[in-house]
Amino acid sequence: MRPTTRDVAEEAGVSLATVDRVLNRRAGVREATIARVEAAIARLGFVRDIAAANLAKQRSYRFVFVIPSGPNTFMRTLEAQAVEAGRRAALDRVEVEVVTVPPFDGTALAKVLDALDLSAVSGVALVATDSAEVREALARLHQIGIPVVTLVSDVPAFRRNHYVGIDNVAAGRTAASLIGRFLGARPGKIALIAGSMLVRDHVERRMGFDQVIRSEFPHLECLPVLEGRDDAQTTGQVLAGCLAREKDVIGLYNIGAGNRGVIEVLSGNQAGRGLTVVAHELTAHARKALRDGLFDAVIGQDAGHETRSAIRILKALIDGTPVVEGQEHIRIEIYLRDNLP
Structure with a gap:
């Protein structure tokens, strides 16, 4: 039988409420107690059922994808794939909203980020423009703990949690x-x-x-x-x-x-x-x-893979579960006239 949170509590010699606080990274637990709970989890091989926990707590995820507007066909494909990925993820209590901004416009992108209802947003995925205003807007999101994933174009010097796209x-x-x-x-x-x-x-x-x-x-x-x-x-x-x-x-x-x-x-x-x-x-x-x-x-590059990957990574960051790097690797694809799919 798979170990439960009650088994973890008994193994660590703490209450169920303490185990719950540790699992959900809530404040009010001493470092020594956290270490004892984590050691008990490792000994028992406890694996948390995130879906069940989210359902019990009525937790849902609201992700905002910010994508450049305009006639760029790839960006329109990325937008459509984000909508489709959100539709498919709805069973996992995921909602995806797509917002478009003028391409290469850091000021417009920063305004969109600053206008987000931060009490209702769980995570953000965006095609970033390198500008001081965007850097400051992402720093504000980071400060309050909203995870950010960059798509297609990375900005490693900015406050982002993960990049999804080709090298x-x-x-x-x-x-x-x-x-x-x-x-x-x-x-x-x-x-x-x-x-x-x-x-x-x-x-x-x-x-x-x-x-x-x-x-x-x-x-x-x-x-x-x-x-x-x-x-x-x-x-x-x-x-x-x-x-x-x-x-x-x-x-x-x-x-x-x-x-x-x-x-x-x-x-x-x-x-x-x-x-x-x-x-x-x-x-x-x-x-x-x-x-x-x-x-x-x-x-x-596979736009569908990128949007699905962004959703998985944002969920993992929120749930505190590992990101499967091999699954999220976006491959460079080379097409010639002879190998068109």
């Missing part, structure tokens, strides 16, 4: 390896387009890309990063301008979104159709570009 430095290194190997010994320039260098995922991808090009493909020259604001029209404009200005551009790495703008420019530019192109996220437009030979590879 973006490794993603950039992967993109450089693909382009370098596709081009072989051919010398030339590589155009780089990011959404914004205010978000860490784009900065890290650029850094990883540059590391590999410099060390393994010195015959290739990386041009300065252009910012397309993850907007198709802006991305298309900055790419068209780059191709008009620069000679010997033979490769393109689209670090962020705006793939539709890239596709439009390359489709209408005969010279552009010969570029070796690596982009991010397997959207419908990127999938077609792979099939049509405009893109050579797409680096993807």
